[in-house]
Amino acid sequence: MVYGSTYMANNAVDSICKMTRTNDTLPKLVGVTLVNMIASISKDKAFALRFGASSKEPMRPISILVWVVRDVLTISGAFVFPSRVAKILETQGIDHYLARNLSQLLCPIVFQTFLTPIHLLGLDYYNNPGDLFNLRVARIARLYPFTTFIRMIRMGSAYGIGGVSNSNLRQFFHSKAEGSEWNLHY
Numbered sequence: 001m002v003y004g005s006t007y008m009a010n011n012a013v014d015s016i017c018k019m020t021r022t023n024d025t026l027p028k029l030v031g032v033t034l035v036n037m038i039a040s041i042s043k044d045k046a047f048a049l050r051f052g053a054s055s056k057e058p059m060r061p062i063s064i065l066v067w068v069v070r071d072v073l074t075i076s077g078a079f080v081f082p083s084r085v086a087k088i089l090e091t092q093g094i095d096h097y098l099a100r101n102l103s104q105l106l107c108p109i110v111f112q113t114f115l116t117p118i119h120l121l122g123l124d125y126y127n128n129p130g131d132l133f134n135l136r137v138a139r140i141a142r143l144y145p146f147t148t149f150i151r152m153i154r155m156g157s158a159y160g161i162g163g164v165s166n167s168n169l170r171q172f173f174h175s176k177a178e179g180s181e182w183n184l185h186y
Contacts, residue, residue, distance in 0.1 A: 010079050
């Protein structure tokens with residue numbers, strides 16, 4: 001549900017921006033993040049309530065706020081930054097399609113180096129209410145290496161491989177429906 005709804009929102013925003021020749025940065029950041037956030041935070045809330053240490057407690061607003069920040073940055077890493085990084089790679093002489101695919105694969109993975117602690121912080125605020133921040137940091141530091149590795153695999157699959165597949169399928173179907181004119185905008 002999370003990834004399907006996120007890709008549908010991204011594709012809709014992308015198509016509308018291309019048709020209206022509008023910069024897609026802000027529309028993607030707002031529209032796709034909103035859809036992703038609702039689905040993702042609902043999932044995280046359900047998991048925290050079901051499996052968390054404080055499973056009888058209601059979801060804490062601080063956890064939701066932390067996850068909002070995480071989701072804005074996740075969408076940036078999956079849908080906004082890859083096209084910008086691809087343009088930079090192209091200026092370095094890398095082929096357009098290789099640059100696009102490479103940046104789409106790597107950006108969601110690299111972003112996990114700083115998104116994982118944010119994700120863990122949201123969980124920690126829920127599971128350990130009232131703890132001092134230094135205790136939170138110690139717990140997050142202990143979990144960071146393995147959790148980051150797992151999230152890199154997860155996000156690399158969902159937004160890296162999924163993003164490359166989505167882009168290639170969109171380009172294929174648009175070129176069939178619209179002719180070669182559509183490819184000029186990719």
